[in-house]
Amino acid sequence: EVQLVESGGDLVQPGGSLRLSCAASGFTFSDFWMTWVRQPPGEGLEWVANIKEDGSEAYYVDSVKGRFIISRDNAKNSLSLHMNALGAEDTAVYYCARSDWNSFDNWGLGTLVTVSS
Amino acid sequence: QSVLTQPPSASGTPGQRVTISCSGSNSNIGRNSVSWYQQLPGTAPRLLIYNDYDRPSGVSDRFSGSKSGTSASLAISGLQSEDEADYFCAAWDDSLNGYVFGTGAKVTVL
Numbered sequence: 001e002v003q004l005v006e007s008g009g010d011l012v013q014p015g016g017s018l019r020l021s022c023a024a025s026g027f028t029f030s031d032f033w034m035t036w037v038r039q040p041p042g043e044g045l046e047w048v049a050n051i052k053e054d055g056s057e058a059y060y061v062d063s064v065k066g067r068f069i070i071s072r073d074n075a076k077n078s079l080s081l082h083m084n085a086l087g088a089e090d091t092a093v094y095y096c097a098r099s100d101w102n103s104f105d106n107w108g109l110g111t112l113v114t115v116s117s
Numbered sequence: 118q119s120v121l122t123q124p125p126s127a128s129g130t131p132g133q134r135v136t137i138s139c140s141g142s143n144s145n146i147g148r149n150s151v152s153w154y155q156q157l158p159g160t161a162p163r164l165l166i167y168n169d170y171d172r173p174s175g176v177s178d179r180f181s182g183s184k185s186g187t188s189a190s191l192a193i194s195g196l197q198s199e200d201e202a203d204y205f206c207a208a209w210d211d212s213l214n215g216y217v218f219g220t221g222a223k224v225t226v227l
Contacts, residue, residue, distance in 0.1 A: 035216075037162075045154070045162065045205050047216035061215050095161060102209060103152035103167035110161055 002026040002106040004096045009111030016086050020111060022079040022096030030054070030074040033099035036081050038092035039110075046092075049081065050099060063089070086115045120145065121206055121219035128225040129196045137222045139189045139206035145217055149209040151189040153182055156203045165204075166191060198226045 008020040022034070035050040049070040051058045058070050069082040079096055093112050097104035122140040129135040139151065153166040164173055166182035169189065181192045189208075193200055206219035 037218075044203075044221040045156075045207075045218040047207070047218060050216070059215050062213070101167045101171075102150045103164055103207070104154070104162070105164045105167065105173060107161040107163070 002098065004098065004106060004108035006094060006096050006108045006111035009094065009113045011114045011116060012086055013117050014087055014115055016115070017082070017084045018086065018113060020081040020083070020094055020096075020113070022108060024077045024079065024096075024098070027098070029072075029077040034070075034072060034079045035097045035099050035104055036070060036079075037095045037097055037104065037107075038090075038113075039095070040089075040092045043092075048094070051079070083113070086113075088115050091115045120210065120213070120217045121208065123204075123206060123219040123222045125220070126223045126225065128227055130227045131196055131198065133196045134192060134194045135196055135200075135224060136193075137191045137204050137206075137224070139191070139219045141187050141189070141208060141217075143187060144212040145187075145208040145210040146184065146189055147187040148211055151182065151184055151206055151208045153180075153189075153191045154205045154207065156205065158202070162205065193224065196226055200224055201226050 003025045005023045036048040049060045051070045067085045071080045093110040095110045096108040098106040127135050150168045154162040156162045165180050169184040170182040179194045204222050210217045
């Protein structure tokens with residue numbers, strides 16, 4: 001059974017940094033693109049970033065370019081999102097998702113990031 | 118940056134058929150496959166449709182997807198109370214070089 005478990009969400013001050021992690025199990029992690037999707041409270045879904053199977057390519061939504069870095073450790077079946085210069089607009093539940101067939105076929109439960117002073 | 122437009126809501130009585138549209142452009146739906154997600158209240162999204170009309174194993178055949186040009190649709194037949202949820206479409210956008218989600222549609226079973 002595919003399992004994705006996010007962690008690292010917290011309350012952080014504006015301008016601060018945070019690192020989210022996603023522990024994957026139940027599939028061959030290195031065979032799949034992986035993705036971060038976020039959802040502000042009461043709002044819709046927003047794709048944040050994704051990363052190729054071997055980590056050689058990554059793509060970001062414009063609003064996080066230069067501030068967020070997605071990375072993966074295939075030896076540890078782990079996905080990360082390093083977030084810097086956080087602002088109120090980054091407040092959201094962050095989901096880790098597996099990508100397949102140009103879709104997101106498995107999702108974690110999410111981790112909440114709150115940016116507030 | 119929701120560049121895929123969905124109606125904010127749709128409703129029907131039990132047993133009815135409900136359709137949700139997703140309108141995009143040549144840079145996303147027009148060139149790339151569409152996926153659909155169901156999000157029940159307080160839960161993570163779940164994949165319903167991929168590759169425009171394919172269903173993952175375990176998804177009821179009451180859910181079906183279609184696409185024509187720059188628009189896609191999700192149909193729910195035999196509407197049930199458990200179908201009350203938010204539904205989102207998504208596609209890769211060649212101009213933005215990223216995925217875009219639809220604005221989301223809330224389905225209510227009357």
